[in-house]
Amino acid sequence: AQRVTQPEKLLSVFKGAPVELKCNYSYSGSPELFWYVQYSRQRLQLLLRHISRESIKGFTADLNKGETSFHLKKPFAQEEDSAMYYCALLTGGGNKLTFGTGTQLKVEL
Amino acid sequence: DAGVTQSPTHLIKTRGQHVTLRCSPISGHKSVSWYQQVLGQGPQFIFQYYEKEERGRGNFPDRFSARQFPNYSSELNVNALLLGDSALYLCASSRRGMEETQYFGPGTRLLVL
Numbered sequence: 001a002q003r004v005t006q007p008e009k010l011l012s013v014f015k016g017a018p019v020e021l022k023c024n025y026s027y028s029g030s031p032e033l034f035w036y037v038q039y040s041r042q043r044l045q046l047l048l049r050h051i052s053r054e055s056i057k058g059f060t061a062d063l064n065k066g067e068t069s070f071h072l073k074k075p076f077a078q079e080e081d082s083a084m085y086y087c088a089l090l091t092g093g094g095n096k097l098t099f100g101t102g103t104q105l106k107v108e109l
Numbered sequence: 110d111a112g113v114t115q116s117p118t119h120l121i122k123t124r125g126q127h128v129t130l131r132c133s134p135i136s137g138h139k140s141v142s143w144y145q146q147v148l149g150q151g152p153q154f155i156f157q158y159y160e161k162e163e164r165g166r167g168n169f170p171d172r173f174s175a176r177q178f179p180n181y182s183s184e185l186n187v188n189a190l191l192l193g194d195s196a197l198y199l200c201a202s203s204r205r206g207m208e209e210t211q212y213f214g215p216g217t218r219l220l221v222l
Contacts, residue, residue, distance in 0.1 A: 044213040045213065086152070094208045097142070
C-alpha cells in the first residue's frame, strides 16, 4: 500500500538558514509527488509538483527514486515561510492522493 | 470567483445521526475530491468525482458516500455517525483530475457528540 512519511512534526530554523523538509514515500508504481502548504488562517494550496521541476517561492524538491524521497529545500528561510507543509503522493491511476502527516515550519528571527 | 465554497462551516451532531456536507467547485472545474482531516494529521482521501462519476475511493467504510451533480457541485454523506468521525472535512476541485492543481475549500468542521 502507498504511504507518505514526514518524520518531523515541527522544524524550527532561523531566518536566513537553509531549510530541508523531509518526505519519504512507499509505492510500487511510478510516483507522482506534490508539496502542499497551509499558511496561518489560509486554505491548503499547492506549492509545487515534481513533474514541473520548478522553483516556487525559492523552494525546490527533487524526486529521488533510489531513496524514495522528495525532500523540500530552500537555501535561505524567510519569516513568511512559516507554515504547515504536507507532502502528497498521487496513485490509483491518478485517482487517489495520499498525504503525509505534515511538518510545521517555524522561521525565527 | 470566490474559490471553492463549502457549507456549513461548522456542524454539531450526535452519534448515530446522519450528516450532509456540501461543496461548490470553482467555475469550470469538473473534478471534486473529498478529504477528512483529523486534528494533528494530514488530510485523508475519501472520494474523487469527475463528470459526475466516482473515479477514486479511499479506505473509508460504506457509511461514507458522495455524489456529484450536473453543475459539478458535490455532497458528502455520512450515516450512523461515530465519535471518530469528528474532523475537518475538506473539498477540493480541479479542472479535470487530481494530477492537476487542486484548489481547496475552507472545510466543514464536524463535531460528533
